[in-house]
Amino acid sequence: MKFALRELLYGKKKYILIELLLVLLMFMVLFLCGLVEGLGRAVTSAIDNRVADYYILSDSAEKLITVSELPDGIINEVREKTNSEVTTLDIQRMYLQKQGEERKLNVIYFAIDANSFLAPSVIEGKTLEYSDKDNPIVLDDDFMAEDIHVGDIIIDSASGFEFNVVGFAKDEMYGHVSVGFITRDSYTQIRTRLNPQYGTTIHALAFKGKPDDLDMDGKELVKKQDIIDNIPSYRAEHLTITMIIYVLVIVSAIVIGVFYYIMTIQKRRQFGVMKAVGFGMGKLSAIVVSEVSLLSVFAAVVANIFTFAMSAVIPQKMPFHLLPADAVSVSAGFVLISIVSSLISIIHISRVDPIQAIGGNDE
């Protein structure tokens, strides 16, 4: 480590350029990480944020809540058979408009029981449960950017049903659309207005904890993560960007490995002398690994600082959400692969013959 630090500091002009390149690459990697998580959150956050662990869907729904259909009475049947907390969930895509405005806004209703565990907490206003307004709605905070405020009246475009905006919740999206939490009662009214024959069915049951032996005839018990993985477009987007991230991490690590290898070739003679005077491969490898670790850790740390600083000033609407855990694992992967890539330098050094130190005719 002493050798490594001294050599890197002595040659800082040489190393600063490569560090710059590595910082840029790692910055790109971390930015993509934030983007994949951010985009992912835009698809899944409303499910992710729910404290439900399991859902029951109709088994023909293929784990997609929006196409599942369960008979209305099921909730009571289930309650009799299980001790787990259970509640209903309906998800419906619709349009909203502000009172007196033409502009239609996309919304996904999450119709819930106002005092169930599915109810969101709010960052502004009141929750569904504690609001004293009729037909309350709690909106995703992205609606704030649409000039909607607590106390406003908004209208369901198709049915003309009027909601009172009572609060805003943070980051509640489903399939790239912002969510509005409404009561089951409002939901039934809207459905009935649109279709007088609407016989009450529900999309899904949500459970806290795993429910015990239920009669699953025609129904399927689905884990929260499976629900998330089966939201349309989530998998495809997630996989593509994640692959790009891994490719970039590997490319960055190879850049460091190749750069270091070129430096090693230029220092052939120096390594020959070190071997001649008695530095073994153990010591020389340790120097190489320390130097590569220092170079890659430094680049990773600087890139992390940049990225997190940037994420603090990024506009609210941008789907960027960098998880510290992701940043750590990507950075650690980069450092590890860098160290592995330094192996070519170590192999090169192991082949240097110390005898070239003597004679010196090739100086």
Place this chain on the structure above:
Amino acid sequence: MSDILLQLNNVTKSFADGNGTQTVLDDISLAVKAGEFVAIVGPSGSGKSTLLSIAGLLLSPDSGDVIIGGNTMLNSKSNIRTAFRRKHIGFIFQTHQLLPYLKTKDQLLLFQDKEYNDSVTANDLLEDLGILECANKYPANMSGGERQRVAIARAFINDPDIILADEPTASLDATRGRYVVELIRNQTKKRGKAALMVTHDERVLDLTDRVLHLTDGKLRSM
């Protein structure tokens, strides 16, 4: 107990060249005692560096023995020989061969094997060699003579049995070259090492105890 620190017994070394083999060292024997400073001279290509490489365990002879401080290391693995060189052999090369990124004191301290030996201190050596004021300088900021003196200090820092110098004055002018050889001589005497120096420089031979001529693969005393 014998005070012979370096001993070559019947060392032979040949290299393959264009048409057959060339015997560079032909059955050479040599013994250097503690405190003795021996010079090897000879025409270019006569095998002086080859002899030094064999004495320094950097090259194995075709036959014969190399005994350093009573140890025969020729049959040891390369990593064991490398570790042995650090403790028992001090090398001084044609050019200083210092690490460009280390200050003088680190050239010594980071090379010193403290577990093995701490009787010799970097400070003493720098003082003996008159380069105490260079302790915090990088090689790039020192003169050629100063650098070579740091290289001498490095050769002595682990209190080795033998000192091997390959044309240590080649990169220096006559006055500085002579001074450097004087310093090698003084340290060799003071610290009781067996020193073997290859040189072209006739003008420093008076500083050595013995001069050996290498020609046609044979060593002859003068």
